[in-house]
Structures are given as C-alpha cells and as structure tokens.
Amino acid sequence: MGELTFAMRFRKINPMPYNFTATEKKWQHYWLDAKPFAALDPSQAGDMPKAYVLDMFPYPSGAGLHVGHPEGYTATDIVSRFLRMKGYNVLHPMGWDAFGLPAEQYAIERNIHPAITTQKNIDNFRRQIQMIGLSYDWDREVNTTDPRYYKWTQWIFLQLFNSYFDPIEKKAKPISHLVNELLNETYVVAPDGSVKLNPIGEGMKAIAGEVRVERAWSELSPQEQREIVDGQRLAYMDEIPVNWCPALGTVLSNEEIIDGKSERGGFPVERRPLRQWLLRITAYADRLLEDLETLDWPGFSKELQKNWIGRSVGAEVDFEIAGARGEERGASKDDVITVFTTRPDTLYGATYMVLAPEHPLVDRLVASDRKNDIANYRAQVSSKSDRDRLAETRDKTGVFIGAYAINPVNDDKIPIYIADYVLMSYGTGAIMAVPAHDQRDFDFAKKFNIPIRPVVKPLVGEAPADKPFEGEGIAINSPIIDGMPTAQAKEHITETLAREGNGIKSVNYKLRDWLFSRQRYWGEPFPIVLDEQTNAYAVDDSELPVQLPELADYKPTGTPQPPLSKAVEWGRYEKDGKTFTRETNTMPQWAGSCWYYLRYIDPQNEERFVDPVKEKYWMSADLYIGGVEHAVLHLLYSRFWHKVLYDLGHVSTPEPFQRLVHQGLILGQMEFHAFSSADGSPISADELTDIKEEVIGAGPTMTGVHKQSRQKYVAQRVDEEMVQKAGPKFVLKSNPSITVDARAFKMSKSRGNVVNPDDIVRDYGADCFRLYEMYLGPLEASKPWNTRDIVGMSRFLNSVWRNLVGDEERNRVAKIVNEPPSEPLDRMMHYTIRKITEDIPNLRFNTAIAELIKLNNELTGLESISQELAENFVLMLAPFAPHIAEEIWQRLGHERSLARHAWPQFDEKKLVESSIELPVQVNGKLRDKITVPADADEATIFAAAENAERVKPWLQGKTIRKRIYASRKLVNFVVG
C-alpha cells in the first residue's frame, strides 16, 4: 500500500517527463500489427544465422502471472531482441501448457468447465505477457488443449506404442520389425517367472538374464504372442503397485510424489496395484545419462538428473538355498536367490540375507513354523502407507523366515530374513547384508544380534568400533582378495564369481518406468481402443485427434474408474465388425510439454507434427530458460520423447535443448521478525507494544526453534525502520535485547507477499518493470524483491528521456547535434558497446544495465549530445526497455522501427588511451597511483612508481627485493 500511494502521488503532482502508459500501448500495438518479430522460414532466411530462443511455456493458472514468469521471459526477450539486431533469424515463441491437474482443480473449485476457465486464463496470461512488451512471434502460439495440437501429442504416443527398444543397438525401432524377428526366434522365461524376449540372439543376456525355459515362437498361441509383443512396446500396460492419491482421484508418477505426498496439494498417496499405462523410459537410462555430457546445462541440473536416474554399478551374486531343508518345503534344488550389490568385495562379510517382504521366493522358502510370523509381518508392512514408513525414521524391522542361504565364496550358511528396508522395486529385491560395512545392515544386525564381520580395513587408521566402515580400503578376512584395494577387489571377485557361474557384473537404476495414465478428465485421451481381453490397439492415424468428449460431469469418480468412463457413447468403438471400448484414462500433464518446442517450428502443419526441413533448420534450441523445478520432470521426459523421435527418424538431433539456464527465484520482500534473544522464548505482540513498537498489522509471524535453547519461538513481524545492526545480528533499536531475524520468504498467497506484475506495470511502466527485474542481480540467483528499489530504474528512464528528448514542462536540456562525440565520451561509448555486447549473450544483464546508467549519467547536464552517441545509446537500451527506446528512436528522426536495425559496432582503436593510471603497491598495500604514457616501458614505469610521492616514504631505508609489473594493471614493490 505504502509504495502504491507513493507512486500515485508522485505521478499526480509531478508528471513524469514521458507518458509511459501511452507510449507502451502505442508500441505494443505496432508490434502486434507490423509483426517485426516474425521468424522467417528457412526458405526465406537466406544466409542469416538462426537462433532458437525458448522459454518454458507457462500453465495458465487462475492466479495470473507472478513476477517470477517475467524474469525468465524478459531475459530471453533481451537475448532475442539483441540477436535480431545482430542479424540473426530468431525464433522466439510462446504458448500454453493448459492440460493437467492444476487447471482442472481450478475449474472444479469454481464449478466451471475446465475448457472455459482454461480459455479465460490463457487470455489473461496473453494480455499480461503482451503488456510487458515481449517480442514473441504470436503467429506461432500453441495451446496443448487445442485438438489441432493434441492430435500430434496422440500421434507421438502412437509412435511410442508402435516401437520397442532394441537392447543391442540401444535404440527404438518399429514394433513391426520386432514381429518379423520373432517369427524365427524364441522367447524365454526368466527366473522370476516373467516372460521375456530373445529378439536377436546376442540380446538374450541383456533382456532375459538367466534363461530357464525356452519355447519356439511358433508354438505360442496368438494371444501369447500378442502379450509378448505388447510387453516390449515403449508404451505398455501393466498391473503394478502405483501411487494412488484418493484426494486427487488419480494415480501419480514417482516424480510427482514428494515426501510421500502429492506434489500438487500435498495430499497423502497410497500404494495400490492397478492396471496402468507406462512408458519405457528405463530403456533410455544410459543414453539419458551419457548425453548429459554433451549439453551446456547448469552443473546441478545435470546432477539432479543423474541422481534421479541413479545408475549404480555392481554385481549380481547367486546364493543357493541351504540343501535338504529347502527341498523339504518344495523349493527346487535349482532355486537361487540373486542379490544385487555395489560392494561385491564385501561378500565375505555377508552374515545374513534379506528379501523384500513381497519377494516371490519367500513363500517357497519359509519354514512351516514361521509362516504365521511372516504373514503377520507382511500384513503390517502393507498396511503402512509410504508416509508412515518414512515417519518411522530408521528403526529396522524384519522377520527370520527359517531358511538359510549358502555364501558362494566360503560356503557359510547364513540366515534369510524379510525386512521392509529392502524394496522389491530396486535391484533384485534381495540383498546380502554386510553389517560391518553398511549402516542399514549394521542397525539391523545390532537389533537381531547377528554377527558383524569386518572384511575391509581403512587405508589409514582403524575402523571405528561403534559404526560400520562404509569407505573404500583394503580387503581383509577374504581369502581370494585379501590385501587388494577396494576397486581391484570388486573387479577380481566379480570375475571369479562369473567364471564359476555364481554371479555377473550388473548395473541398476533408481529410475522407474514413467506412469503415464491419469484418472482425470482434463488431459489428452489415449488414441487406443481395447478388446475384451483388454488388448490394446492403436486407432488409425486418420482418426486423430481422438477428441476429448464434452462431459457435464467431469469430476473424478473417487475410484480408479476414470471420468471418461461416463462418456458411454464416446467410449463405444466398432471396427471390422468387432466391438471395442476406448481407453478412458487420460495422459498426464507432462505429455503436451514434452514436444511443444517442436510444434512452434511449424505450428499450422496439418500433415505432420513438424516439417522435417524446418525441424532440421531450427533444432536444437540454442537457449532454453525456465525454473529449476522442472530439472527432473519436464526436462527428463522431454529428452526421453525426443530421443525416441530421433531413433525413429522424426527429428534430427539427439537432444532438444542445447543450452539450459534456470532463472533464480524472486523471493518476497525482506521481512523482519523480532523475538527474545536471551532464551528464545516466544515474544507476544503485546510485549512489543509495551516497548512502544508497532507490530505490522496482523501480518504473518514466524515460528522457529531457537538455536541455543532449542526452544520454540514465535517471532512477530516488525518494520524495517525499527531495526538496527548490532554486531553480526539485528536487534530492535529501542530494545537491543530483542533479536530481529531478517529473511526473505518465497512469495505465497498465505504469506501475503505476492507482487502482482499488473500493479507494477500500471505504476511504473513495463520498461521500468523489465529493467528492475533484470537489475536485481544475476539471472540465476535467488533474490528478494524490493519495491523501494524500483524507483532507481524509473529515475534512470526519466533521465534518459530528459537527456535525449527533453522535458515538456521545462526546456530541452541538451541539443542533439550532428557532430561526433568528444573524445572521452567517444571512448566511453565504445567501451559501453563492447561491455554490453559481451554481457547480453552471457546473460549478465545487471552489469549491462549498470553500464547504460553510467553512460547516461555522463550525458546528464551536457549542453549538446552527439546524434551518433544518442542513437547508439538508444539501440543498446532497446533490448532492455524496448518501448521507450522505439519512441526516442522515432523522435531522433527514424521512420522505421529499430527492431531489426543493426547493433552498434565498437572500435578497439577507440578504446586505446594515450596514458594509463596504475596503482602502486608496496608489499601488497596500495600506496599511490601514477599516470604514465600507455606505451611506457617497464623501466620507466618502475622509475615513476618509485618516485611517486606517497610511495617514497615506504621505500625509505629499505631494499627493494622485487619489482612486479602486472601489465597495464599495477605495480608492486616487495621490500624488506
């Protein structure tokens, strides 16, 4: 409120020299009509270099744009405008990611059909984005909910459905290819009972692992054949335990779960087995990992993806079941438990073994007297939601199953347990437990009194006695690898196991296949029909798009039955006299955003998702800016789809986004919270009032835990004015015994610290808003918003106007003259051109703007300003503050927009100065400065430096041990 009234008063009493509201409107209209930002198709572009500058498109929420959106969008806009002036053919588009949960939740809350709210929200977003003066090519706008768009989302899905992953060539191929291969091949049944393929001889090991049973393809029934083929598709159905969120009425992908709760809304999620669509992203794990190396991305973004993919290299080791006792209970003599371990070198230290509670071998191995315990434990585990499991910190539970396994290296008989700290979904669902060298195994062994046997000793010192030694070292108590360092021991023991047929080198991933179906209405329908056996069939390409039916009641059913099942008419499908039903699940939010950057290239094409010639010209994106929050979800999914399209020959690059940058979060305005510093006890609003300090309204308080006393405190919000710094902390001016915590919080409705771009643009104008956000700090850093500081940019723009156009109430301050600028100004101009020309591609907008301010400060107060300097200044200002720049450009006598005017050139020769100033240090401390001719030699410089007035006393009576001259930088004397 304060800043708002300030701005209004400011404007009323003292009108700004230029009317930003009218000026900005004028140029926005011009840009929409004249379309100076249209990207040229390759056939028209001649030899212009191309640049694809991409934003992460927003999902148009009901709340409208927040100040974080324009941060990234302004950054790409500056780059786009700059590159156009540099002669590039720039593709800079915008669109709407409008399907998905948030849009649908918003519609349900208001009881309005999502199609209507979505359209309204899009219109509002478009208005806000245009209000900021962003130079998008609006003829390329895309909308993921438009049937003309999702037709191609469905088409790409069918590409996945109709493909499989060839493990030998490590790439996707058409499923028809697989069917041909199968005619002469065999399929295999893997040890866990699942049917696996052997498509091409050598691929057997890669796909099937241990081969147990073989049958010829021709002996299979058509239905069996079908199931095998379907099981290899990149888009497939499976009944698996999934994350079911009752509150949202849908399943969610692993990526959408945070701390056991839904990313959207924070609702609890439970595990349930359901038949769902999955995309085989795991097949691409290695390539998604390896190709990260080729990308110009922030290090931590790559790291995030690496962690998410979670590749670990180790070995699978087979443990036989201890003889007769196993057979008694019907376990086959051939039964083995295969474990995965990253530390095969600790095999001698395995003193027990753990299976996941759901492991299929448990039933066959369990001793009859243990059956009850096992059943109880399993019930206990399955009743727990993932959230409960997480809540129970690290307390280990488990049950002995009454059977033993044989350690293949030393024939030790070790007990087999089940425990919920072993997950069926990772590795083989079974581990060898080495309590001496693994924290979890150690905790478990302590609790169940299992022996702990050290088999690795540290390179230096002793292993601690009270905890496991998890580092690398030297193998001990391990006959075949004793004395070997860990890396070598791993390799040697793995080779030995492989030779004896007890193990094999193995790689595991945390990445799971992508759960791709949702039980919601507002998403792309699957282009799939099902027969009575729920076999899936693709609809013909000619039937695309499969339109989302209009439904009066589109709300989630609260059961896994999707809302589309209510569209009975729509769901019926007949072909060739056979009856099918349509798939009623819909695709998740991420589907449309997986490929939108391709559609921008050729948005109107009705024949193809993108024209190959245009695709080849524009891809890949040269700059992609968006929030970190998409570092795993959107960016991983997109890369996966892109690679599939690449394998199938539909796109020309293996990666979609060559250079990625994340803009930092803009936090809310700094808040000051006062609390008792002595003991951290809570301080009340009354107490503050007692010491004559106002608490800010009913504003949010902050709660925390006092570091020293570990007491909870409640901190009341106070005004910045009441606060002062005392040593390393802030205190209340009037009562220094009260500590004040200064912090900026994430903007949120509940904190009430959200800044609305509409307000800022209304009060200060779009140019000022853009400048302010870019001047705030480095693009990638998080930084707090401070409305107070905006006035600096407002003053700058007004000053530019006064200097180059004049003040309408007062006289023009300076004359624009057709003469070259004075020498120092000329040098400064060339310096500024160089600096800004370097800063923009490096996205260092804050320092670029500082240079513009500096140059403008030099112009202030001059009686005349060179036309050349004025023009260059305006051209450099244009990417940052395009409206005012266009207006001044016009007033400087130009009829044509500067949007494609050539960027100013700098001249190195103009930067050379005849004399330079050098700091002189003595023992690293600055003592004086000297001015010498730019071409002076070292001897001259040292002589001048030694005789400098303020240097002499420091050299008096001392010996100069060393003279250092850092060329054109500084002089340093070492004396003693």
Next chain:
RNA sequence: GCCCCCGUGGCGGAAAGGCAGACGCUACGGACUUAAAAUCCGUUGACCGCAAGGUCGUGCGGGUUCGAUUCCCGCCGGGGGCACCA
C-alpha cells in the same frame, strides 16, 4: 546421512589471481523553490585523527602466491536436491 550451491556495507549487488564495495536503493548535507515534490551537485564499510594520513575489513582458521573476495585444505552458518536405492 549423502550430493550440489551460496556467505562481500544499512539493503540488492560489482570486481579475466592485481585499486574491494562498480551501478542502484536508503540515509545525510547542499543548490533550485515562498514551501514541498521532482530535478541537479556532494557525502555515505568500520575505527583513529582537526587535518594530511593511517589501521582494520569480503563467515571463521590455516595454506599456496610478490599479491587471495577469487585457488587449495579444515570448520561454522544459510539454501536446495535426494533420502532405507543395497
């Protein structure tokens, strides 16, 4: 617990290993004004000093270097990611 990033004035932030604090905000002083706003001109890291000038100073402690905000090692503090992944 593991991984990544960050600590510079009252605030946002500048500094290819070379003048720490560019530029903006705030605050203070001055000019203009009947007055205020706006604008323009100064000062604004801390300490000592009338001044010239000096000392200290980039979270803390070491190291490398003629020279470290920058590079290395070890702490402390803040933020983010992953989290029973074998």
